[in-house]
Amino acid sequence: MDHLDRPANPVKDQFKIAYLCLAPYDGGDFLTYPSRRGFDDMGVLEGDFTRKSPIGKDEPVGITLVQSFLQSWLFFGLLCEVYKVIGRPFHQRDYISEDSLLVRGDGQGRGLTRRVNTSALPELLAFWIDSFKQKRATGELSFEDVQRLCMRIDTYLQTSYKMCFRLVRGYHSYVDEELLLSLMCLGNAIDDAMVVVNNRCFYDFLPLHLRGTQITPPGWSPIKRRWDAPKSVFNGLLFSGWCPFDIGILKRDFGINEIIYATQLRRHGSLQRHMACSTTACTANNIDEATYKTRHGTLGSGCVGTDCDDVEFDYDTICETIRSGLTPIIKSEINAYGEFEFSIVPYLGEGDAYVAISHVWAHGMGNTRKNTLPRCQLQSLHQRTVVLLAGFSAIDAPPVRPNIRARRLSYFWLDTICVPVQPANVDVRKMAISQMAQVYEQAHSVLVLDEGLLHTSLRTDDRSAKTVSAYRGRGPPPPVRQKDLVMSVMFSDWWRRLWTLQEGVLPDYLFVAFADCSMHLSHVVPAGAEEHVMNRADLSSDRVKEGLNDLIEKSHLANEHGIITVDRKISKENMEYRRRVLRLLCNRATSRSSDEPICLATLMGLDPQILLDTPPKERMQMLYACLGTLPAGLVFLPVPKLEAENFRWAPRSLIGVPISLMTTQVLLSEEDSEAEVTEAGIRLQATGYPLASLDTPLNDNFYIFPGPPGQIPSEGEDEQCLTDVDKVRSSNTQVVAIVHYDQTVQDQFGDATGFGVAPWSSLGKQDLIDPVVVLPHLRRIERAAQHPGVLVTKPQLVDGVWHARFLCNIWCHRNSMAMWGDNHRSDPGTVKNRLRAERAAVAQGSRTGNMAWFRGSEVLRDWCIS
Template sequence: MEFLLLPANSGNSLIPIQRTPYVCQQRYDGSPFLSYPRRVGKAEAGAALSDLMNYRRSERVNPTPIREQESFVQTWLYFGFIAEFLCANSKEGTPNSLKPEGSQEIIDQLYGMLVVQEGETSYVSLDDNKLNELLAIARSRLPESREALIEHYEHLLNCIAHAHPIFSSLPRDFNHTVKYATAALFELVAQAIRSVMSLLGIPRVFGRDWADGYLNEESKKSMMHHGWCPSDIARAEAKFLSIQAMHVIRMLDKSLPKRDHSQCTDVACNIYQIDMNNYNSAHEEPGCLCKDLVIQPQRLDEILQKEDRVPLLCVTGHIHDLKVKLVESGIDTPYVAISHVWADGLGNPHANSLPRCRLAHLRDLVSAINEQNGSSTEPPLIWLDTLCCPAKDGEGKQKAIEKIRLVYHQAKHVLVLDSGLMAYESKAQGSHEKIVRIFTSGWVRRLWTLQEGALARSLYFQFADEAVSLSGLRKDFGEHANSVRHQILALDSMQEVWRIEGFFKRDQHSIEGDQPSLIVLDQALQFRSVTVASDEPLCIGTLMSLDLSAILAVEPKEERMQKVWELLAAEKGGIPALVIFFEEQRIDARGWRWAPQSLLSVTKSIYQANVRIVRWGEGQLGIPTSLGLKVRFPGFRISVLKYEDGKPRNPWPGLKRIPEAYMHFRDKDTGEWYMVSDKRQAYLNSKWTTDEERLEYNKLELFLLHDIADSDKAMIVMRGEGKLLGVNDALYAFPVSDGMKDDKQTQVSGIAVKTERHIIVNLLDPENGYIYTTIGRLAMELRRHEMTDRHLALFERLKDEVGNSSTVLKERMQENEEFKASIKNLRKKMKAMTASVADVDERFVQAVKNFFGPSLVGDVWVLIQDWFNHGYLGEKVDDEQSWYID
């Protein structure tokens, strides 16, 4: 992985570059890339050349031992793909013996160049020089005609597209470096092809997330050892999608300034959780005894009452004779507004005062920016919230908040002060390192700083030696236009720039709302935080050009987010309907329980945080009503299967119930089977690494899905038609029986429901549905059997003996030898019935193997014993049905 970008400040030699072991047991054969699994017996001989699903299915049924799989993947997807890129392999559809001229020599050269022997260990080494050498070989062997060249690149993109799902299915214990060295290679080649195709006038949109899982536990421990907060690591994983960016992040030292993140989590950084009651402004240097300089709030109030005027600071003198004069801004008054992180000690929630040393240093930093831009304004004019915004609640503070938009837009420059940036020298870092450091800093974790950066016409970031402008960094990246590695990192990191600059249209004197999409808002707010929760609606109001005075007027402050959603809906004609499938905490108020309480938090889920972008982009808009968000989606009414034989629903009391992993229901009209999974449990399951964790969860005996279905009132609201075999977001809900009247007491049509759980609904393909149809048939056959009658009679007898005590009844069932024998006989019968079907029904056997794997085929009988805990019917709700989601 030596060809990946590196930061200059990577802890010197403390963070070693990962080396890729050479694990191949054989060399690549020089034949077509896509059909390699078939040639080595990893896929059926009759499979289509491009059908690598066959290989994945084969791995699920007959998994390859891990070391053998590592060898196979490295031979095929690393060396085989490079050979394909170099035009050294024979083409698809031609005999393997018809290899291109000189191909064997090229493959020999490839192995000789990349495989390095050190002692008894062999490594794969691909550094910049070797990469350039490979590119030179590739250029010399490329087709000459434009048509053939395009065909070659399209073929390579097709190879990459087929390789990507292989990576997604690799087991957890697969060698991390082997996997991601190969992924980084694909990422690099894909970007190179995109660049060439663009030059050829045939742009290609080809996005693949190769970095998922790149930061493993070992990497994260190393990062935390070098100053990273766990929450910053989690944010980086959500915000950056390329291996180039993630490698820079992985190697980036953040040990300065010294901070203790031992009590932080991957959700929150304790450093930025400020206790306003115990906040103390910090001096520039430890031990400084200079006195605070105080601004009188009366003078601030006088200026703030004037239209389009804000107070500015004119700082003169040295620390011991420092003076500050308040100046009224004009439309062309040049000043620098400060954007800072309060955790760094430049704030004061109690009074408009700061230590003189901080003000003197601030004056020097602002003067340096003015000099850098050829301005000789002396002394400089400064706006700083700590001194220019009244500290106490009141009309003056409210006016100051309403003018925040004016302050940061009218500023000639906005200067960002963040101790994590100011601890490192700018001139020692490359542009890629600086931009990654900026967008993983504490400044991007705070909400107020987002609007300050978004409103800025000229944005500077202060490092230890100089302030760097964002526009200058973008220019530096432009100078690396021919570097594929910088192109990849630019595509990734410039998304963060877009999340700052994507809110407003600007000209020299005005700033207009650009009606930014909720996608921009959501992506920009994720992983940021505020000390006071009621500040979030104010910041959103500014960013989205909403009526800030209407939001400020809402009391209590805790209800301001409702006003934000109301204003957004009025502005955009509604709220994207897929918001109902968000898993984040909701507003706890009748009619608003569909609405996220905050856009800052990111709930841990089976989905990555960046998946939320899709939900904001759907076309359907929901309409807020007093009953909930009015939307149109397909759905089901779930009912319990009824049996008219006088027997209880579960005719085999005493049989242990299978722990809930999912539940099934059958479409009442079509007979199709659906599987329902709880999102929260699915997330937990994805994180379990041992059977012990799963067993501990099972001990809780939770049946969250079944308990709702057993009510015989459950509703499922689904995204989409449910006709895809992939994941379908859905809600599990109960109907609201309140006469269906809105706030005007008008009768309305539709179904009003209250959400209980967030779920996933999958339509099973016919073969997998056949499993449950067959199991249901066997269960009903045994239900009618005399063994079941005898077992129920025995149960009723024990029940009569112990009375109404369920605890005593349970103990008697566990102790009674006759009852235990009856349970044992039922299980034997279930096994025998399963075996008899397996002997004559090959379709059933094959479906079970494909769905459960070979090790579980013999245990399918346990599904029979649990059948009557899963017997549910789904009655479709009209796709055009209106729902009121609360």
Template structure:
């Protein structure tokens, strides 16, 4: 298979999109051929004083060379056809022409890096209707060239720039629909887009057929595959072939339990006999007994949630597969190696035996000579029909990668085999082969993605030395994403194994939330604290006092955006650790304490009843010392708001939710600014929550206790808007103390008295009262008059409104009411403010 993006229709062939006819060929010529010629060093002049520039003749020769090698005329259509070989020879010729001085090389490759950076920005800015194939071909070429630059960077001792992901948006709807019709689960596609950055890997996946075996993905969502979830009640044992008449083989649970009750040993199976009289003897493990442990997807037919039994035909087939691995280290006299299979070796019924078996799983997979992975999706395709990288892409996009238990099984193993239709393949060997092929450009692009997946699997127990300082929790989080488990309470157990925690302590807690709490506790104890930035996670938390900062699960994540997963990774890597206390997680962050503005302390109700309340978009807060204004946006709302249709937005607004205002209305709230990884100082990620009274009035408070509310973004308001806000706020105070407002409140109080405390009746009365309606109109008129007055005398206000670009002078009076009803001020706290987040 050739690298993607080197063979495309030349855009001159025309595009159906209106208005793109001239843009596409221009962009293609400029970016695709432009990039190529930059890499062929037509712009070598200027890198060194006195270096002769490429002269006219040489320049023409280079351009001719490019066109000759890439453009193919077919009737009146043109194709771009650039083979990997030609591309390689282009780059070869560049290297020959390039002066050997390091300084010039450094300048040259930095220039190329700059060209790639511009290409990346250009591609991101292309209009929506732009020809997808042309866009992707440019991105694919840039990706291949980027790897060349990165290699060159390394050779001349510069840090490579891996920052750009060319694959973003490569899978358009057409490609995704095609993949679905080839058996891909929609959630597998989401995972692919989230985890694979390279066009070459996404292309390999796009071309991959997954229609075997037939699996029903109709009930799957974008983020979770439901095919593999085991429903204990509806479970039925399967034969190898539907017509098989064999009887199930059941192992003796008592015998299992008696071995499991001893320290550091577990049962393994010694199979004898042929299909219909297959026997399994239970043997006590010793470090000397070689055995193969099976790692499988239960839904594929080797699981049984109800008893320790399987049909003999299934097991007979299994023994053959294991024997076929055929390495010397597992052979013994019967030629069927000893096997460990959870379905037969872990007691199916709850009890001490099962608990002990779970505690020993780590030992089992560590001691196994080999771990053999059985996934029907892999076993339907022959390894010999696929290139090594295809085998790897198939493995990493398999159902096995989507289950939680299989992660630790693979992670613990010393030697991991994947069963294909024709043979079992050791993954370490596959990775090695691809690594050796990395001198070819396209493999280099794919290798990054594949090695990320591989390290996500192996780094827990077999870390590679160059990744030694990667944060363990971050790796755990990344490896858990998109995995699922049938029994939620199993998640803490798997985390416990992967993080090397005391499993017994976790198992002794029976309920899921309690177990997660235990896991966080053990991790904090082991690490000496917990990464502070966990408080900025948007995912659901444990709802127990003192623990409301802690994620409920790592499997569930806010599916709003892929970027979120990368920011999570950064957050876990935080070096500053918080302390787990009874009051919540003790952290230190700069921030604000926010109150209702003191001018409103006149006890007059702030809201003027009967005024329509606008849906919550953000919150405005003024810094009481500097006079600067800040906007607070709810992060989840902001990302949802971007994707909502008009209809969805309307139905959200009808719910009448005001989460930010509700927190601010308590008149004592805290804003914790995430000061780390903050590239734009005007914008901060923050946590916004209510401040709680000190738990005990006697003990001196070390810090503020804040009830975790919403994750928000805080941004400094621009100077023009500040002037507008200051003016409107002054007007709002005038409105609030005006006779009209006084009269308005009197009407409301009379209505309230007449309805005698019934909120429903009062609400209806407010909505229907003509008198109140007239009063609202009068106050609105007054607000308009006020703005007109200001506009007539204050030129700065008029200019500021125009320059704000956010509101028209005719409608700016509507904002006054916002300040009548909601007027908040914030006081900046110390840089190292101590908070207890709960």
């Protein structure tokens, strides 16, 4: 896969795909190619590769012929169709190269073999985008022409996607998985480019006054497919030391290009450290206070602890400083004899600035018994922090003291030293925690120290340079690889922890220590100027392009001189700030579940003392009540909910739950409404669809059919219309599948009993008669692809507001492949089987509970959900 970006220091070679074609692609019609090769056009889509003998008998086909057919059709055939659309001649040899099969010890190659080479793909896709824009500008192509040509490619992509989907999910597929990987990787690249072509040919030609507005292209629009990856790729990640939880995130939220990129990223630490983790929880960094051990040499000092003592600090000074409302900080100084001296001093606000340290306790820089650290750790902290204090200052900062400039004096804050741990001082510890926001906000900067990132180098060297130019004359590349940086940080232990979130969001200036140097994130992650976007054959998912933007923007906006001008208290009450923080909570973890509301209160500008004085089991409910106003999307997050009266809508936890980051992004976007927490429930604007179930309780997986309540589509043409997935994409006669969200969430905290989603059987039968499907305010069910929503009881109208009780989270699906099967032996969830079962039940005078209808055309908007 030569067209893909690679990390600066990859741990393995890029995937190389053998050339398997027994004959070149014939250049004919893509959809009828199977019949030209002796297969049935529709049969191959079901995985049937039998051929007819001269006497009409089915003949088995060898795997060599099948793989040759698949590569010729789904790789070279798909490429050929793109060349046809953009008007360029296709030469299959442009995508084939000869490589040495073996390389001797002296570097000489032996045994030439042919393989697929995709180096020409970036230039092809860039030409497609640029040429269509040029033709659009000259009037040679209208936007309708662009749509028509993109629809043609989309038809071929849909066929390729169906084939790849079946082969990857097949239990007995003998097709080489790397061949399948190449087919899906190519499909993903063309899919991405097609979306860019369609969008650029519309948005770039809008009048200036309409640009940036919420306007969508008329008519057909391409749908971004999720191209899967073979199991062997994920198994390889597991064996390379990746956590199963992170692999689950890759599966849910990242495209196949990023997954391939991840296989080449270097992981640090023991390969066995994630053995106890699961796809729903990473527990490797949870600590046990009874067995925790502080480590030497974590920061690369090489100390093994033989002759290294623990540095004792004046514990009474730490406590008294906190009681007086000040922040205790560590003063480290090299005396005239070249020896380090460490002490605790109060930060007086107008004195010397300090650096706050953000670290992962599991990496060994903590101490659960005493406020001490090994001397080697503190000396390393001095060396790292003094560089920031001496070399980086804000525009309006006071002059740097000579001793700091000479690297002999430094000030820093570290929770291990500055937050009391003795049980006798639990009141002071609570005070220190309640002052945590102040600690990070008033710091000169925050320095992130993560064991994996400390071993990660981002510098580009000649050996890792891409063979394909991705810049096309747009200037030199950035000093670091953007994708390396984003992927390394987002899959670091530091990014996964809860407490480190506030340490990244609250400060003005955030630095991350890499093997090369400490980098100022807001300088090295310029929004909209990422290196990887330039490679048109390797467009990254939204999560890579925007991965760190939520963190580094933080609503603490600076003026043109770099001076922070936003009032912090006001900014924390800003709803966009709260949305940003809530989006960042996804897929994080903590050793104690009761810490979550405390940390959130600190981030949101609330007094954490209120929550510290609340029983742990009631803290999340208290947090929502104290916040008062919330993003309405919280109601629709498909996560376990509280069981308290009038708070059944409220997420029990906002961290660690394995849901899609894209789902979180959509539900917590600024487009949706705000919600108000009241005594009766949560008030919000939402889109509600009352259902008719004809006095029958609905099952946990039911379909909403079009037409008047009780009308069942007849056999024949009406039924065929409902089950043809390619013809009903934008039709108003589509069926909608409603699926209960019933995923169990495993215990990840160590001090909880575990929790999950209530089973459907626990819902009242009467409540499941004529319920309401409620979606976020700006979402409509006729445009649903895979929308999260909620099911509520039959509502009552009070003073213009519909009041209902929360039942459960659901998913709305349209055009799901499982809905449209026509095999009598297949899963009974398919549309045709549901119709047959309903007809049989009605004939017996009953209903199945598998079908519902819209009660009417009215959509209910104003809600209070308890």
